[in-house]
Amino acid sequence: MHALGTLEELPQAYRDELTGQNLVPLWPNMRAVLPPNIPSRRTQALNWNYDAVRPLLLQAGELTPMEKAERRVLVLANPGHGLGNMQATPSIYMGLQLILPGETAPNHRHTPNAVRIIVEGEGAYTTVDGEPCRMERGDLILTPAGKWHEHHHEGSGPIVWLDVLDLPLMYQLEGSWAMEGVPQQQTLPRDKSFAEYSAAGVVPSINFQRTETKAPMLRYPWVRTRACLVEMAEHYREDLLRIDYVNPETGASLFPSIGFGALMLRPGETIRLPRRTTACIYHIVEGQGRMSVDGGEALGWREKDTLSAPGYTDITFSNASGSEPAFLITADEAPLHRYLGIF
Numbered sequence: 229m230h231a232l233g234t235l236e237e238l239p240q241a242y243r244d245e246l247t248g249q250n251l252v253p254l255w256p257n258m259r260a261v262l263p264p265n266i267p268s269r270r271t272q273a274l275n276w277n278y279d280a281v282r283p284l285l286l287q288a289g290e291l292t293p294m295e296k297a298e299r300r301v302l303v304l305a306n307p308g309h310g311l312g313n314m315q316a317t318p319s320i321y322m323g324l325q326l327i328l329p330g331e332t333a334p335n336h337r338h339t340p341n342a343v344r345i346i347v348e349g350e351g352a353y354t355t356v357d358g359e360p361c362r363m364e365r366g367d368l369i370l371t372p373a374g375k376w377h378e379h380h381h382e383g384s385g386p387i388v389w390l391d392v393l394d395l396p397l398m399y400q401l402e403g404s405w406a407m408e409g410v411p412q413q414q415t416l417p418r419d420k421s422f423a424e425y426s427a428a429g430v431v432p433s434i435n436f437q438r439t440e441t442k443a444p445m446l447r448y449p450w451v452r453t454r455a456c457l458v459e460m461a462e463h464y465r466e467d468l469l470r471i472d473y474v475n476p477e478t479g480a481s482l483f484p485s486i487g488f489g490a491l492m493l494r495p496g497e498t499i500r501l502p503r504r505t506t507a508c509i510y511h512i513v514e515g516q517g518r519m520s521v522d523g524g525e526a527l528g529w530r531e532k533d534t535l536s537a538p539g540y541t542d543i544t545f546s547n548a549s550g551s552e553p554a555f556l557i558t559a560d561e562a563p564l565h566r567y568l569g570i571f
């Protein structure tokens with residue numbers, strides 16, 4: 229592509245007149261917004277090391293009471309997007325949330341879709357539109373757009389989970405807002421929706437036509453996902469051990485914006501992920517190893533760490549253990565890319 233005219237080549241008086249009319253010439257900016265052959269990506273490959281974050285999160289528990297925080301969260305902000313913009317990837321917000329024993333994060337609802345991935349602790353539950361969902365290590369708990377949710381913690385130690393929201397996208401769309409609520413009545417049985425969909429391919433009987441249903445299952449227990457990957461490993465010789473989390477009624481991604489998945493690395497295995505357009509985040513549920521992006525310097529990771537990587541890259545993951553498998557939960561923007569026809 230040949231070089232285009234610059235702003236400096238234009239007479240100052242002309243530039244001033246354009247500015248005065250809220251006009252901008254395209255050609256000096258053309259290559260920046262339509263770069264040749266590959267998009268510019270601000271998402272940096274990095275690891276938020278849990279051992280480094282945890283003491284700061286616990287300190288937040290001492291410094292800021294729940295009444296002053298509402299949600300006590302340290303945001304995993306990708307510096308490539310500017311820390312203050314709270315983006316892990318262009319559309320994905322991530323944060324580590326802490327609740328101390330006996331605390332409650334008050335009821336509210338908002339337009340962004342959210343998933344919690346439980347990192348450590350026991351005894352907490354999130355009530356979503358009246359349904360209490362138990363939170364155990366590695367579980368996914370969904371609070372889709374517009375659903376009331378409040379978090380309770382009745383355990384003895386701290387509980388920490390990873391919040392994954394499409395907040396940056398909603399915010400850019402000028403569609404992000406929240407509403408405060410009164411404490412919820414638990415009108416539904418505990419883990420009701422998980423009970424209904426707890427067997428793959430078997431769904432609750434209803435007496436009306438099945439149509440697109442927004443997140444009919446709210447809790448995806450990690451033990452089930454892990455067991456599925458281990459079972460797949462029994463039957464697959466060398467294929468990638470990877471699953472997608474889907475809506476059990478429709479097979480669609482959990483949200484229209486963010487797709488969730490999980491990966492298993494066999495002992496000692498190095499995998500090369502198929503190249504994708506979308507940026508991705510990885511949360512390590514079990515194991516330790518390395519991630520390399522486009523053959524760059526490898527980033528080490530271990531259990532409870534969370535990583536990000538830009539799209540249009542070759543990504544490899546290596547399991548450092550020769551005897552134990554490693555497990556990762558992934559989140560990416562693939563559903564949006566598919567919808568837009570760019571995946």
Ligand code: GTQ
Nearest residue numbers: 299301323325338377391
């Ligand atoms: O738990 O509802 O990390 O509303 C950011 C916004 C968590 C939540 C976040 C939220 C929540």
